[in-house]
Amino acid sequence: MSPLLEKWKDYFQKPDRITRRVFVAAKGCCAIEVENLIASTYDIQRLGIDFVQDPRSASLMIVSGWIDDSFADEIIENYAYLEQDKKVVAVGICSVAANIFYTEKKIRLADLVPVASYIPGCPPRPEAMIQAILNLDVPAKKTKKMTYLSEVMKSNG
Amino acid sequence: MSIVKRGNLKNSWYLPAILSGLGITFKNMILNLFGKRKMLTLNYPEEKYEYSPRFKGSHVLTVKKDGSIRCTACMLCATNCPADCITIIASEHDDPSVEKYPIAYEIDTLRCVYCGFCEEACPVDAIRMGPEWQMPGINGANFVHDIRQLAKRPNLKGGVVSVLDEEERHKAGI
């Protein structure tokens, strides 16, 4: 088989494609790292994960940045709109532990919504975010070189 | 004040600008189609970056030559930490030349902002920021890393030996 055909098959073969749609509620410095996920270096669309604007069509929510009152309401509202097996990923310390800035009111994400996966770091590396999303479920797109989740976890220690 | 250039053909008409933009996009598409190796994307689970030692990743508690923890529980890192995420419990070591060592040294990675202040504050190079990036975990995983995790985790291969060792210091008479 000519390399061209092989390349063609590689890209356009018909996977049982389930696109994992993600709604992003990112704020602050971690938002820039979250944007990296759809940029060219750490492109997660090759894993079948796509960012969408509307929470109703997403089943995974990424939250990052310092949670103040207005942002808290927004998170709760968007969480309600998520599809049925909804999961939330907390990115960075501000949303997880809200401890670094001395304001009188400290809201942690866990106080608002049930959080599925935490990513420590300030800001965490994009690989950590990809790893966090992969931890949550079986990857949407099966490419032939994709090693299964368990091996990935083991190698990472 | 902005300098306004007017009148010449190139920028009074939009088409050349659009075409040059699209040109770049196509150039990259063609390149990526055929030159897969030069592509920028890191296929994360299979390929991984090797970060430089300067990278402020997850902590490493260095060890002495004989394998025991180099930290003397002087609490300077816990004091210097802006996020108060280090808790240390010190106790007496039976060897009088060591005298004090930590029986518990915990870093709450969910509070730590990885700023490296602890590394700067440590007088004896007992704690370092390793090149591995911060490991995420599902809810309920153990984020509070203790001595076993910080110093003896598998990929440290037996612990990182501290640069500043006591024996030389005592021999040199300091």
Add this chain to the structure above:
Amino acid sequence: MAVQYLTEHYDDKDFVSLKGYKAKGGYKDLEKAFKLKPKEIIEMVKASGLRGRGGAGFPTGVKWSFLPDNGEERFLLCNADEGEPGTFKDRLMMEKAPHQLIEGMLISAFAINSKKSYIYIRGEYEYVAVILEKALKEAYDAGLLGKNILGSGFDHDMDVYRGAGAYICGEETGMISSLEGLKGQPKLKPPFPAIKGYLGKPTIVNNVETLAAVKYVIRDGVDAFRKYGTEKSAGTKLFSVSGDVQKPGNYEVPLGYPLKDLIEKECGGLLPGRKLKAVIPGGSSAPVLNAEEAYRATMDYECLAEMGSMLGSGAVIIIDDSNCMVDLLHVILHFYHHESCGQCTPCREGTGWIEKLSRKIVSGSGRLQDIDLLDKVAQNMKGRTICALSDAAALPTISFVAKFRDEFEFFVREGRSKVKGNIYAQSAH
């Protein structure tokens, strides 16, 4: 010219015993003193310009006049500790003429009206202590000590107290602490011993030679005593000369006697074929004089002080060009580091530091800045402690480094001594 004033009958064998001493006119001056009033004796000693022979050179009469006359019990202590390296004159005097010292002390005790006195002798002078004790027993039997001496109604007891070999107990208050049974450490001054000394009572501490000279002030009167010596430093002084001379030993010369003559005439000049390099005029704690200064110097308090050194205890150490000054400084500093009593921080840590620095230079691994550091540490050690031991360690260091810097730099650059070849590079003491 060497004089036989104090040391008149030293070569006579039985001058040691009381009988021989009395035959040569002994204890007559005591009777003469009993006739005078104590105040008059103090005035005579003050007028005679007699200065302390131990090291400080403080006028004896003035020291006696500090005593408060509040009727409190007084003590007279004779400082025969002689710890200063290079000094051996007191041993000669006590060995040859113990009664001379006893009579001098009796006259002084009568002058300051003290009932009790001690002779604090150096621990190592064991046989001299035996001689002294024998002389004291003779004096007691002859009624010259104890109650109602010679019918004058003045009673006085005298004892010999042996030290334990610490240099620091040569210092006034160090000796007093040792006598009181405490650790031999100097006491805080003010309150000076004349006001609050031994057991808190007024105490006068004088050197052996000073007390012996008091007898001659009484015997010959002030102007006969002033015949010897210069206007400001009167009387004669015993110098214990040691080092590279033909005939080292004790020589009694009038104060103001030129050092050049002391070396050439009295001591028979240098060893053949050697040239003079330096002279330590007053014991190891005196700053050193180089050859040119030594030939100009005269042996009295004022001239040596002007030259930046001091007469001290009169131990002249002659150094010729075959000695290495760096090694000599290391030996001196090792002595002071070992003898520092450790009470005050500048001296306790400073002597240790400069000794380590000098050992480093002597072992050839020194650096050029170590020489400046040696000087800087010494400068900052002196003048900051309770007693003068830190000055005694610092002053020689400063003078050695200042006057013989080339030898130090040679040692640093070459790693061996300029004079003694490379035998010193390895064998640091």
Add this chain to the structure above:
Amino acid sequence: MPKVHINGKEIEVAEGTRLIDAFLQNQEEIAHYCYHPGLSVAGVCRLCMVEIEGNPRPQIACNTIVQDGMKVTNKSESIKESVKWVLDFHLINHPLDCPICDQAGECELQEQYMKFGQYDPEMGERKVKKRKVVDLGSKIVLDTERCILCSRCVRFTDEVTKTKELGIFNRGDHAEIGTFEDKPLNNNYAVNTVDICPVGALTSKDFRFKQRVWYLQDKETICPGCSTGCSVKAYYNEKGYFRLKPAFNEDNNGYWMCDEGRALYRHANKEERLLQAQVKADDGSSHMAPGAATKKLAAEIQGLDKQKVAVVVTGQYTNEEYDQLISEWLKPAAIQQVYHWKNKEDEWGDFDGLLLRRDRNPNSKGLQDRLQKASLVNDWSQLEKNLEAGQVDCLVVIGPEIQAYYDDMQDKLKLFQKAKKVIWLSSNPVENLVADYHIPMKTYLEKDGTFVNYSGKEQKIQKMQNIVSQALSLSDFAYLIAGKEIPLTGAAS
């Protein structure tokens, strides 16, 4: 009153004060190690050098007495240089132990180096090595390498406790502090040497490696150990109390405190406290909140005949609490049987010559006066008679906060069993206590108030860190038992 010019300022000082006192009284910074106002002058650290006009050599300030018209300065260049160098001499043989030394944070070497030193050290030689971690008995650890030989501890054991246990051995820079053949240093004031030691040479075993000093805050209070009422500083943070140190109190304890008093912080920590009220219900004792338990108790004893109710009080609470107790409960409820529990009253007279008195209650005089004023003084034998006769329906024992000194506790417990209902109030659990109600109380560190010491002097204590916030103070108990609500201001909150 002699006048002195210190660094240009004209100051009037009392006759015969030392120059260093004149400096310290007027907040003039002067470096010093061996001088301690409570001890004699040693003049060995040579740091407090000052220049006096008309005196060629700089003099040490601690040994010079102030004369009229003296012009003194310690800010001149040569003095600054001299202090720098003498500090350097102190530090050249000092080991690099700051990470493992307990004194770090309050060490005089650190502080005075930052204030006066700030030089760059040039010492490159080998330091003198001495003995480390020498065990001096159960209370103190000695490290002779850190010692700067300021001889404060030696003078302390010579002059204050007069036991002469510590001394300086060897000579020169090999000199070491220590006891004869490392005999334990365990007189009752030994840990004072740890406070006056400017460096980490003497550290206390009780506080060894427990907590870093800069994590602790401190406040002044009165030691409840005995009736002397020494003023003390308690060191605490949100985790609890860590140690007690003496505070200067001119006429009472000067700069010292006894070692038994030093342990009086442990009973306030969470591990040893009674956290919940224990109420003996019919199905075995159940835990309740202190306030609720008291209210339940108040309802129960409402109907009882007040003559049959007896109250035993110990002298370990504050004056305000006693006033509230009497005015809120005893007086309105007309309870006559109030007894002052004095343990070993006959020995109360003896005194150990320095600070410790046998009357181990801080406020027995205050209680005595108040009972006299309210004419509630009854003889202890009267209580025993009533108990034997079984007339006591309800016995409220306001128990001692510090039980260590109540060694007759067990037979008193047996005596108290005779009452029908026993109510015990104390901050710590009591060994094999059988009581219907055991209500936790606040310790002396968690409430404001005043103690009256043996000589009748009133001294204040301050509220610090609340360990058991629900615990009641005696006045809260009085309000609740009398059926009232605790007033919002909270008499002794």
